[in-house]
Amino acid sequence: xxxxxxxxxxxxxxxxxxxxxxxxxxxxxxxxxxxxxxxxxxxxxxxxxxxxxxxxxxxxxxxxxxxxxxxxxxxxxxxxxxxxxxxxxxxxxxxxxxxxxxxxxxxxxx
Amino acid sequence: xxxxxxxxxxxxxxxxxxxxxxxxxxxxxxxxxxxxxxxxxxxxxxxxxxxxxxxxxxxxxxxxxxxxxxxxxxxxxxxxxxxxxxxxxxxxxxxxxxxxxxxxxxxxxxxxxxxxxxxxxxxxxxxxxxxxxxxxxxxxxxxxxxxxxxxxxxxxxxxxxxxxxxxxxxxxxxxxxxxxxxxxxxxxxxxxxxxxxxxxxxxxxxxxxxxxxxxxxxxxxxxxxxxxxxxxxxxxxxxxxxxxxxxxxxxxxxxxxxxxxxxxxxxxxxxxxxxxxxxx
Numbered sequence: 001x002x003x004x005x006x007x008x009x010x011x012x013x014x015x016x017x018x019x020x021x022x023x024x025x026x027x028x029x030x031x032x033x034x035x036x037x038x039x040x041x042x043x044x045x046x047x048x049x050x051x052x053x054x055x056x057x058x059x060x061x062x063x064x065x066x067x068x069x070x071x072x073x074x075x076x077x078x079x080x081x082x083x084x085x086x087x088x089x090x091x092x093x094x095x096x097x098x099x100x101x102x103x104x105x106x107x108x109x110x
Numbered sequence: 111x112x113x114x115x116x117x118x119x120x121x122x123x124x125x126x127x128x129x130x131x132x133x134x135x136x137x138x139x140x141x142x143x144x145x146x147x148x149x150x151x152x153x154x155x156x157x158x159x160x161x162x163x164x165x166x167x168x169x170x171x172x173x174x175x176x177x178x179x180x181x182x183x184x185x186x187x188x189x190x191x192x193x194x195x196x197x198x199x200x201x202x203x204x205x206x207x208x209x210x211x212x213x214x215x216x217x218x219x220x221x222x223x224x225x226x227x228x229x230x231x232x233x234x235x236x237x238x239x240x241x242x243x244x245x246x247x248x249x250x251x252x253x254x255x256x257x258x259x260x261x262x263x264x265x266x267x268x269x270x271x272x273x274x275x276x277x278x279x280x281x282x283x284x285x286x287x288x289x290x291x292x293x294x295x296x297x298x299x300x301x302x303x304x305x306x307x308x309x310x311x312x313x314x315x316x317x318x319x320x321x322x323x324x325x326x327x328x329x330x331x332x333x334x335x336x337x338x339x340x341x342x343x344x345x346x347x348x349x350x351x352x353x354x355x356x357x358x359x360x361x362x363x364x365x366x367x368x369x370x371x372x373x374x375x376x377x378x379x380x381x382x383x384x385x386x387x388x389x390x
Contacts (some may be wrong), residue, residue, distance in 0.1 A: 018301020020300070020303055023308075024180065024308045027304075027312050028311075029335060030261055031260070031261065031312050034264070052148050
């Protein structure tokens, strides 16, 4: 039995955007993060955890806001550490601490 | 010199057992003395896919424990002179699959004159998968053009780089080959499926070919006859090409493009969508 598919033929151009590209983009991020290129740097998750513990003594930090990456640039590798300080109070306080003597509280400095 | 080939993927259901059966049958039909070993202890299936399930008496674990000889446990295929299979144990616990035991089995097979030893890995990254890959010279990384399969293949490639005899002894690394299975060029053309180039870019290993999604694969596992025995279908021809490339022949890719449809087929339909097929 033949189905009339000529309507589909005209509809095809209005089809929803292809999902294969989305899959590729998502995979390229995940493969870069957990992939083999970091095989010799498999201490990175631990390093990230320990850095986090140290940072947590001084700042309120969210686990998701710390990224540790190794990137290759030609023949040399760069260890990249990113910490995002999202708490505006903390940023303000640190800014003042650099202007004044670090161990005084705000009240004490005045 | 005998070559040990692991067929692995990380993810289950992508076509490892189908590929092991077809690689083994294809190599044997070319005259190479070949044995396929099922490493999936507790979930053996290679015997079923190759159609010799009723002839299993002893298995890999029996041989490792010294309860049977290799000669007793290896099942000779009734269709091909040079084809053998060594089934997995269905009952014994996995701890019996020791590295020393696997090594002695592989050494025994090499001494018995086998040229290709195909190790059908279980899914996952547990002990069985490690044992299947440990002594490999080559790895066929079976992958579907789909996010979870690609990610798992990447993980397996990491293990092949680090957790094999070749890696631990600092020898030349395991030669890895990307095999795409259940590939649907029509869906790639529509942008619904990752294309072969995308997967090659993501995984960064040598591409050995693609097996198109085909209803014949399910039919062949139903019958216990590897699809490569019937030379007249695409999946069979794709496996033959893959084996030729594996042996070093440069064969052009035949199954990466969707066949062009005529005007009438496009207008009036016909069998346009790829049928669902399962793999062993």
